[in-house]
Structure formats: C-alpha cells, structure tokens
Amino acid sequence: MSTPAGAADxxxxxxxxxxxxxxxxxxxAADAEDVLQESWLRWAAVDRDTxxxxxxxxxxxxxxxxxxxxxxxxxxxxxxxxxWLPEPLLTSPDVADDVELAENVSIAMLTVLETLAPTERxxxxxxxVFDMPYDEIADAVEKSPASVRQIAHRARxxxxxxxxRVQVARSEHEQVVEQxxxxxxxxxxxxxxxxxxxxxxxxxxGGGRVRGAARRPVIGAEKLAKYxxxxxxxxxxxxxxxxxLVNGQPGLRMDxxxxxxxxxxxxxxxxxxxxxxxxxxxxxxxxxxxVMPLSR
Numbered sequence: 001m002s003t004p005a006g007a008a009d010x011x012x013x014x015x016x017x018x019x020x021x022x023x024x025x026x027x028x029a030a031d032a033e034d035v036l037q038e039s040w041l042r043w044a045a046v047d048r049d050t051x052x053x054x055x056x057x058x059x060x061x062x063x064x065x066x067x068x069x070x071x072x073x074x075x076x077x078x079x080x081x082x083x084w085l086p087e088p089l090l091t092s093p094d095v096a097d098d099v100e101l102a103e104n105v106s107i108a109m110l111t112v113l114e115t116l117a118p119t120e121r122x123x124x125x126x127x128x129v130f131d132m133p134y135d136e137i138a139d140a141v142e143k144s145p146a147s148v149r150q151i152a153h154r155a156r157x158x159x160x161x162x163x164x165r166v167q168v169a170r171s172e173h174e175q176v177v178e179q180x181x182x183x184x185x186x187x188x189x190x191x192x193x194x195x196x197x198x199x200x201x202x203x204x205x206g207g208g209r210v211r212g213a214a215r216r217p218v219i220g221a222e223k224l225a226k227y228x229x230x231x232x233x234x235x236x237x238x239x240x241x242x243x244x245l246v247n248g249q250p251g252l253r254m255d256x257x258x259x260x261x262x263x264x265x266x267x268x269x270x271x272x273x274x275x276x277x278x279x280x281x282x283x284x285x286x287x288x289x290x291v292m293p294l295s296r
Contacts, residue, residue: 010054011043016295017055017130018062020105023294024125025066025118027086027110029287031073035065056136063122063140070118081208082215085277086110087284088246088263089292095248096170101296102248103167104129107265107277110247111203112162116155123148124155130296164267164275174243174250176268181241181252187232189225196221197272207281210262224276244288253288254278260285 011018018039022032039061051057077084086107096102103109104125113121122141126132134152138145176195183191202224206213212231218224232239239261241252246265254262262280266273279285 011040011058014055014058016293018058019292020294020296021059021062021125021130022066023089024105024110024113024129025063025121026070026073027114028284029087029089029292030283031069032066035062035069038065056132056139059126059130059132060136060140063126064142067118067122067141070121074118081206082213083203083205083217084114085203085205085279085284086114086247088251088265088279088288089294090288090290091245091248091294092291093245095294096245096250098248098296099170101129101294105247105294106249107247107251107279108164108249108267108275109159111277112159115162116158119143120151120155120158123151124159127152128156128159164269168268170250172271173268176271176273177243177250177252177266180266180273181243184228184232184241187229187236189229192225192228193221195273196224197269197274200224200273200275202227202276202278204278205281205284207283209282210280213278213280246288248294254280260288263288 015036018036019032022035023029026032026035039058042061043058088107091105095105113124116124119141123137126137126140127134134145134148138148141148143151179191179195182188183195198221199219200221202214202218204213206215212234214227218227235256239254239256241254241264244251244253246263249265251263251265253260254264262278263285265277267275
C-alpha cells in the first residue's frame with residue numbers, strides 16, 4: 001500500500017510505538033535507536049504496494065531487528081562489570097497515566113525481562129504490552145502460532161514469579177520516593193531506616209566506571225542505610241536527589257556538583273522501599289535530560 005501524497009510516512013507516524021517495542025526488548029535507548037535505523041533502511045527499500053498492514057509490517061521488521069541485536073549483545077552483557085541494569089528514560093506524565101504501559105516499561109519490569117530468552121522476551125512484549133494477535137507475533141518471530149502460544153504461557157509464568165508482588169497507587173509511590181529523597185538529602189539515618197523495608201535489596205549499575213558503585217547487591221535495611229550514609233558524608237553539600245518520572249514511574253535524579261550522576265527508581269511494598277535500582281554508568285544517563293516518546 002503506497003503512502004498517499006502529502007501523508008506522513010507510516011514509519012514516522014508509528015515511530016513512538018516502534019521505539020517502545022525495540023526499547024522493551026533491549027532495555028537500551030541507544031540500541032533501540034540503532035534498531036530503528038536498521039529498520040528504516042529496510043522500510044525505505046520495500047515496495048509499499050506489497051504491504052497490507054503498515055503498522056503490523058513495521059512492528060514485524062523492528063522485532064526481527066531487535067531479536068538479532070539482542071542475540072549479538074548477549075555476550076557483551078555477560079562481560080559487563082558489575083550488575084547490568086536497563087538504561088533509564090525521562091518520560092512524560094502521559095506514560096505514567098497509562099498504568100499498564102508504565103508498569104511494563106519500568107526499570108523493575110525491564111530487569112525481569114532480562115531473565116527471558118530473546119524469543120520469549122519478544123513474544124511476551126508483543127502479547128502482554130502491545131496485545132498483538134498470536135498470528136502476527138508468529139510472523140514477527142518466525143514461529144507457528146501454536147508455538148507462540150506455548151512460549152507466551154511460559155514467559156508469563158516466568159515473569160509472574162519474578163515481578164514485584166504488589167502494585168501500589170502512583171500517589172503512594174511518589175510519597176515513598178519523596179521520603180527516601182528527604183532522608184538522603186538531610187542525612188537523617190532514622191528517617192532512612194523508617195522508609196526501607198527490613199529485607200530491602202539495592203542493585204547499582206556503575207558499569208565499572210563509577211567509584212563507590214556497589215558491584216553486588218546490597219541486602220538489608222541496616223547494611224544499605226550505612227552504605228547510603230557513607231555516600232551522603234562523602235558528597236556532603238554537593239549531592240542532591242530530586243524527583244523525576246523515570247520509565248513511567250516516580251524516581252529520583254541524583255546530581256553531584258550540579259551535574260547528573262545517577263538515576264534511582266524503587267519498588268514499594270507496604271509503604272516501604274523493597275528494592276532500589278541505581279543507574280550511574282555515564283553511558284546510560286544520556287536520555288534523562290529530554291523526555292523520550294514511549295507509546296503503544
């Protein structure tokens with residue numbers, strides 16, 4: 001189907017969706033942009049008169065390119081120094097208002113998706129996030145519809161066993177994040193202990209480039225509070241945490257001497273922080289100054 005004269009190119013029209021598909025599969029905005037560039041070149045070369053459903057066709061192209069990319073970067077991530085976390089994105093309130101989308105693009109969920117095999121991840125994303133029919137997913141991943149149904153079931157069970165157990169209202173999430181920021185900004189140890197769950201787990205990604213970023217998870221409120229207070233003392237008067245929307249969720253931007261030094265997101269259970277994700281690798285902080293368009 002050729003594009004009518006004067007009409008927006010379908011690739012441009014659906015770019016937000018296509019970027020979101022690639023990002024959901026890769027957890028990296030930089031890699032997602034590479035996939036879109038590769039997909040655009042393929043789209044530019046196709047005979048549009050042979051394409052019946054442009055949106056489905058473009059999603060299929062992007063999915064296949066993302067799968068190829070995901071397989072090629074798997075070794076790179078295995079050799080990564082310390083914990084690997086997804087690249088955080090500054091997002092608009094519209095993303096946060098779409099509760100299902102916000103949950104699925106959250107750092108917590110993307111971290112869970114990292115534990116899926118590439119094809120399982122593609123099937124889960126296309127079915128659970130974008131509600132694509134099984135036959136379209138089958139075309140995208142080059143499997144039979146029956147096989148895709150089995151993969152989808154297996155992926156759902158895998159994710160359900162690892163995703164945050166309790167979903168909380170955005171207002172409660174924001175309140176807990178504000179408590180955490182206030183405790184750290186003021187250096188109030190007791191306030192920090194009050195907001196952390198006893199079995200809290202903190203995962204940091206410094207990529208081996210940030211001194212002081214823990215290379216292994218820090219577990220337990222007392223141990224984590226001491227670790228955080230050490231950082232507060234080290235950067236006394238130079239570090240601030242301020243609220244931002246990260247991947248559709250309330251999060252925190254950490255600045256040191258007025259320059260961004262990290263992004264923090266948390267999961268909340270029973271009014272307390274149960275898990276902290278801290279991304280400080282400078283290579284992963286390039287998309288926190290401008291809102292990124294995520295859509296479905």
